[in-house]
Amino acid sequence: WPAARRRTVTAWPPGASSRQSDATLKPRLALVSHVDWGHVRQRPHHLAAGLAARYDVTVIAPLARRRSSLVAQPARGARIVHVLRVPGSYRSAAVAGINATIARWQCAPRIRTATAVVVTSPELWPWVAADAGRRVLVYDCMDAALAFDQDEGVRQLKARWERELVARADVTVCSSDELAARMRSRGAPAERLRVIPNGWDPDAFPVQHS
Secondary structure, eight states: OHHHHHHHHHOOOTTOSOSSOTTTSSOEEEEEOSSOTTSSOOHHHHHHHHHTTTSEEEEEEEOOSOOTTOOOOOOTTOEEEEEOOOSOTTTOHHHHHHHHHHHHHHHHHHHHTOSEEEEOSGGGHHHHHHHHTTSEEEEEEOSOGGGSSOOHHHHHHHHHHHHHHHHHOSEEEESSHHHHHHHHHTTOOGGGEEEOOOOOOTTTSOOOOO
16 A cells, blocks of 8 residues: 555546645545445445545445445545446346446546545456556455356456456555466566455454453
């Protein structure tokens, strides 16, 4: 993260509106998450809260169709933008491709005005690829995305997207050594790989002393 931040403040990408947010005087950062903001707090939620101390953070996340299991998550200093998709991205490569195009149209204005972009899953790479330009790009690899139950055509599509993502990313941050090994096998340069394990939130999971 420190190395990526140094690039953010020294290498302003062409086409972005300003080096800093007019509202906060912080560099703009787009956190593109595959997790609906209303899901139970996960790594993207903690990333957004932590990065908001130094960046003007916009979280771009899909809007889950099943709302009954979601909770009211506080924004914690971030701006939340929902992306609409059609159902079926795990069952059909054609639908996954259509959704990638739909999402890219919705994301483009936010990506073009960001100085740095964080992506949390390979399925999100086509959401930002065309507009990322020379912006700082971080792939925060929190899961083995290809290991989930999904159509084989979808898996192959995500595998291609992940290879493209790790090749372009300024840094790939993995939540475990195993994931880092998988990213190396997909072409991630060793010098641009980092491992930051998942943490523990004592406010969400307090210690119960017996």
